[in-house]
Amino acid sequence: MKTLSIDGRMIGEGHPCYIIAEIGLNHNGQLHLAKALVDIARQAGVDAVKFQKRSLKDLYREELLEDPSRGEKGYQYLIPYLQEFELSEADFREVARYCREQGITFLCTAWDRASADFLTDLQVPAFKVASADLTNFDLLEHLLQKGKPLLLSTGMSTEPEIEETVRFLSSSQAPFALLHCNSTYPAPFRNLNLRYLQHLQNKFDVPIGYSGHEKGISVSVVAVSLGAQIIERHLTLDRTLRGPDHASSLEPQGLSRLVRDIRNVEEAMGQPRKWMTRGEMMNRTVLGKSLVAAQDLRAGTTLERSMIAAKSPGKGLSPQRLPDLVGVRITRDIRRDEEFIESDLGKHTFNRALNLPSGCRWGVIVRFNDLDTLVHPDLAAVEFHLSDRDLQMGIPKDMGVYPQEVVLHMPEYWGSILLDGCTTQAEVLSTTRDVWKRLADLGRAIRPHFKGNRDKPVKLVIHGGGWSQVIPLDVDRRWQLYERLAASLAEIDKTDVEVLVENMPPLPWFFSEEWFSNVFLEAELIERFCRQHGYRIVLDTSHAGLYCNHAGLDLNEYIQRLWPLVRYVHISDAVGVDGEGLQIGEGTIDFRPLGELLKQSDMVVATEIWQGHKYGGEGYYRAIERLAAIWGLENGKG
16 A cells, blocks of 8 residues: 555555646636647646536535525635636546647546536546545445545644545455545644654655645655655636636746755755765765875884874775774885885684685776786686776787786776767867777787687777766767767777676766766667677666666666667666765675576676776675575586
C-alpha cells in the first residue's frame, strides 16, 4: 500500500511527487477556459489536471436549489456559483478527450453517486474525494465498487474520523492516498500544520500528500521536503475572477514555478547517506590539505609537531592524522613540503592477495610513475590513464616488458582546452584530433612492452565529447554531434590500435563546474552510431548507473542492451546522478547481473575507484575482493 498507480504513473515512496493542477470550477463554466487551463497545466509539467463534477439535484435538497437564501450564509454564497459554473456533460466529455489528446491525465472529484457513474463512463483513472466527503461512507462505498484508486483530502475532519475512514477503506483492500489539507480558502499559514504530514506518513501505510489552499508556493514545496508524495494546487488564469476558488489559486507563472521548485527539491533531498560527489572529489584534491614536512627530514628522524605542516593539494596523509604522525620515526628522507603518506605511519596493513580471484580477467588503472608499484603479476591488463603531460613525454626510457595487455585512456584536457571530438570550435576540434592521433602513435610505440598485445591491438579509450554547459541538446542536435564524432575518429590511424568510445555520465565535472553530456548516453543512439560506423565501446558501470538514475531507467536492462557492443569494462559503484567512482558496495549498483554476463565472456574488468591507486593500489584491489565475493569467485591464478 506504500504505492499506487494512476494512468500508469507510480505514486509513493521512491517515485517523483505526483503534481495535480486543480482546475475545479475555475473555468467558470466556459469550455474554452477549461481547455486553456489544461494547456497551462501541461506546459507547467504537472502530472494531472483535476475538475469537479456535481449532480446538484442529487447533492442538495430541492428547496436550497430553488432558493439558496433558505440555507446558511455559505449556501447563499456557494450554490449560485455551482449552478452558474457547472460544465455540461458534453463539455466534460470534450475536456476528457482533450486531456487524452494533450497527453495529460484527467482526474475529477465525484461529489455524488451519479457523478461517479458518469465519470466512470469517461474512464477516469482515479477518483478524488473532497475533504467534505472523507466521512461519507455512502459515497465511499459506491466509489469502491468502481475499483479505482482514491485520493482523499483530510481537511475539516478529526483524527478519529480519519482513522475510521482508513479502517473502512483498508478492509476493502482498496488503493488510496491521504492528502493533508486545511479547508479554508485561502488558508492562513498559521493553520497549515505541515508537521502532521509526517504523522500521517508514520501512522498509515499509504501514500501521503498535501492539498494546499494557501497563498504562494513555498509551503507546498516544503511539504514535499517533509515527505508529501502528491501535491494538489488550484490553478486559475486570474486570481481576481469571480468564483469561490480563484483567490486561493495559483496563476500560470506560479504553477510553473511550483513544478520547477518541487523537482529541484526532490533532486536536492537525495538519500539518507553521505558520499562525495565528483565535483567535491575534484575540489578536495585542489583545495584540501595534506600533512607535509615543514623542513628537510632525514631517515631515522623522530617527528616533532614543529616538523609537520598542512598544505594543499590534498593528495597525501590527511591532517586528521596529525596526532598519529607526531612521535613517529620515519624510515625515508623527506624533502620540505613533501607529503607524508600512509606508510610513514608504519601501521598500514594492506597486502594484495598472492593470487587474484579466478573467473575474471582483472585489470587496474595506473600512471607511468606507479606502474611497478601497483601491478600484480597475475593481472590480465593495465590501463594508463594519461594526462596531457604524459602524452607529451611519451614512454619512459626505462620501461620494461610486462606480461599484461595494455590499454591507453586519452587525457581529458590539453592545457586549458577541454577535448571534444564533436565540437564546431575549430581550435578545440583540431587539438582533439591531434591528441587522438598522438594517442594512437603512443599505442603503437608501447605495444612491444606488453606481451598481452603480441597478437592483438592496443585498446584506446576515447571520450567523444559533446559537452554543453547550459542545457542538454535535443535528439536531432545530439545526432549531429555523433556525426561529427565519426568524422573525428575517422582521422585516427587504426593500425595496431582499437578505438573504443566510453559511455558517459549525464553531469560530468570539468574545470570545477558541472556540465551536460550529449553523446554516448542513450542506448539507442550508441547502438545506431556503432552500427553505422563499426565501433565498439568501453562500458563504465559508474557512468551507466548515474545516467540510468538521471533518466529513470533500469540499469541492468541498459547494460544488457549495450552488452553486444562492449569490449572492455570500467567498474566502480555510483549513487545519485553524480556520485561517481565509488568503492564497490558504497553506492547503489547491484553488480550480480553483470557478473553473470562476465562469466560468459573473456572481457577485461578494470576496477576504477576514485583515488584507488593510493597505498599500493588498495582501492583497486579492495574492489576486486568485493566483486569476487559478490560473484562467488575463488582465489587462484586469474
